Each structure stands twice: as C-alpha cells, then as structure tokens.
Amino acid sequence: MPFLDHPKGPAYYRHWPAAEPRAAVIFLHGFGEHTGVYHRYAFALNAAGIDLWAVDQFGHGLSQGERGDFGSIEQSSELADTLTELASRHRPGLPLIAQGHSFGSIVTLLRLLGQPDRYRAGVISGAPLVPVPGMLDNDTSFDLDPGWLSADPFYLDSLENDPLAFVDADGAPLARELDRAWDRLGADLPKLAVPTLAVHGVNDPIAQIGAVRAYAEQIEPLQLKAFDGGRHDILNDTMHREVAETIIDFLNGSI
Template sequence: MDTWTYEGHAGELAARRWPVDQPRYVAVLCHGYGEHIGRYEWVAQTLNGHGASVYGVDHAGHGRSAGEGVLIRDFDDVVADLHLLVQAAEEENPGLPVVLVGHSMGGMIAARYVQLHGEELTAVVLSGPVIGRWATVDSLLAMEEIPSTPIDPATLSRDPAVGAAYAEDPLVWHGDFKRPTLEALQEAMRRIAAGGSFGQLPVLYLHGEDDQLVPIGASQAGISAVRGARTEAKVYPGARHEIFNETNKDEVLADVREFIDGVLGV
C-alpha cells in the first residue's frame, strides 16, 4: 500500500493504492460518512488476492483529506473528486476493467457516479447504500437545531471489536451532523432518483437485513427506482450496517468476488 495526494474541490485529497503485479482488474473503493479509506484495508487485501489493484481516497472533510470536518455542500463535487481517482487508476492500468465498490454514503456517491460516468465502469458493488431516502436526514433537517447525533458504533457490526475500533479511531468523525451536509445528502438522493436507471451496467446491491443505521426498506425502494437490467441483489439475515466488517464478512466478500468473476467472464 502507498499513499499520495491530489487536488480536489475542497483542497488536497489523501489517496491510497494497493497494487498487485499483473492485475486482472482495478477496484475503486468509496467509503461512507464520517469514516476514511483506511478502514477498508481488509477489503483491499481481499481484492488484491482476487487479482485487483485497489484504489481509494478520503472524501473532502474526511480522514486525512482537507476540508472542514464532514462538511459537503454538493455531492456532485465529491463525484468529481472520485472521477479524478478513477482516471488516475485507469492511466496506471490502461485497458483494465474498473469495478467501483461503494459503502453507505459511498454507495450513494457510487450510484451517482454511475449516472454521470457509468461508461467508464465495468461493474459496481453497492453495500448498504444511502439511496431513496434516509429517515435520519429527514428528521434532523426538520429540527430547528440539530441535536448531538453521533453514530452508534453498535449499529456497525455484530462483532464488538469493529465498534470499539471505530470509537477509538482518531480519523473517524465522532461529532454531529452538519446542516449543509444533510441538505446535500437529501439533494443527492433526489438527483439519483431523477437521474435514470443503471441500464446495462452490472450492479450488485448488498444489504444487511438488521441494518439499523441505513434501514434496508428505504434503500431497497431507492434501488428499485434506478435498477437496470443487470442489477442483482442479496440480503444478509441478521447482518448490521458494515457488512464488509460483519461476522459473515468472508461470505460477503466471496459473493463480491463471484459477482466480479461473472462480469469478467472468468
């Protein structure tokens, strides 16, 4: 793994790559709200073992990237930042298929990326995506003053070590939601709903059935509004929000690898 920076819409962005010799494809990871790409080491290493060179970046205002903490005024700007990363990955791996993997808010960003730059992608994986509507956003925006609403680490995984590591991670945002970010999340979901279907692009939608942070019902409805002819879905009974960090994470990543192999014709 190595790191570098590049200029994004709100300043310098902290990017990572996990390269392999003679990769079969490129995987681009897109992290969720308040976290950072360093929390995806396990996913990156697993995809390395599957023949992928892996790339990721801390979104503006997240992790080691510049910008006020978790402040995002327009998610199309974040999509543009991600587009620069994908282009860099393509330049370093000319001609290879590109698979975009987005989790939670990152799944929302990935869904919007499909609508704006889908022709560059070979496949997409969406994990517990914020899409359709997110009741947390609606309820907080309805309040005159936004109360303290840190994310409960217990909602992330049945593995208590995951929540403990999250709570102790200094690069994770442990503060409150900011109104402009909530408004931008709401607007991004509107744009996705109005932005057209995923068409013929292969998309794998995954969700934990016991996801209390991004409940499955609203997310499934959001996917239904934009799903294309090659959109597949799988639900994991008992699993919470971070299915890549769940007690059945091996099963989840095996499903991701099987999906990618199917798309690549392996």
C-alpha cells in the same frame, strides 16, 4: 504521502495493488470513515487479483474539510474521477469498477448513471436510497450508535480507538446532499444500465433494506445480496469474509 489535487484542497488516497491485477476498484467510503478501515477488504480483493483505490473524502481521514462535511456530491465525484484517471494511467486497459459505501454508494450510483460506459460494473453497500428519518428533523447533529454499524468487535475497537474515525458531527451538509440525491434517484435510478451489485445487511437500522430490495426488483441491472444479521457497515461486519467473496464472485462475472 499520496494526495489528489482538488480546488477544495488535497485529498489523501490509498492504493492496494494486486500482484497481477485483472481489474481495479475505485472506492468511496461513507460518513465517519476513512480509507484506513478497509485494509481487510483490500487484501481480500488483492488475493483475487483486483486492485483497490480509495480516497479519504473531504471532511474525513487525512483530507481537507470540516469534520463530516463531504462537500458536494459533485466534489466527491470529482475525487473519484481523479482517482479513476490515476488508476487508468497506472495500469492501462484494466477493467474499472465503481464502488461506494453509504454516502459513497449514492455518489457511485449517480456516477454510474452519468457515465455508463466508463465502468464495467458497480458495487454499493449500505445504500440509503430513500430519506433517512433521523436526518429530516431540525436537529442537525448526527450521532451514530456504533452498534448500528457492526457487531464485529475488531471493527468496533478500531472505531473507538482510531483518531481519524468518528460517529458524530454536524449532519446538515450530509442531509443537504442526500436530499439532492434522493430527488434525482427517484426519477433516474430506474435508468441504471451498468451491472451493479448491492450488498446490504438485513438489520441495517440506518439505510433500511426495503428500499434497496424494491429497486432491485424493478431494475434488471441491479442485484441485491442480503446478509442476515448484517448491520450498516456490512463490509466490516462479522460476515465480512462472506461479503467480500460475494463481491469477488460478482466481479469475476463482470470482468
């Protein structure tokens, strides 16, 4: 089984290779997920000639850590750095795309701000760009209703029966890191220079679309594609094919 080395411990990763890749996506998942829930998305990218590399973040999937505890933003970014280096060695010269979902989207945006020349483009989904009310109280438990995430019965069944997926954990570590990120994004996100696509569900009850729409109106490199009826896990919602096609069209114009 492939693992990335990190001082915090080994981190499991997956690589879905295209037959003749034109680009490589470096992907960071969100809370309660792991790389195994993205097979459908990976196959859609592969059919379009795009490699997907993804890592189980700390506290998730087959990687080290307490359940739901990503560690720090910097540690997540280090995993993405190592995965990027691995992808670059595997296929030298391929254009690189940074992508993230939910908490992974926050880390991805900070990476694009800090390394604007490393990636050709960025993609984010379910991005919580402003404070999430449910994470601001004194109760540190974090328990998601699966119905907030998706209406796709296949995905909901996989969440219920997948021993590596979960919807509840101590939310204190996540809230701590998001709070750090929100302070920085308010000041720095307008400086975003890398072309970035945000795909977002209009009905996302966790990371509501208003903040993403407001930023997209102010920041020229940030594009928003909203999906009516879409919930938080937009890459795995009922319109996942349309979402994947939208991302691929964007990448085709960027690579």
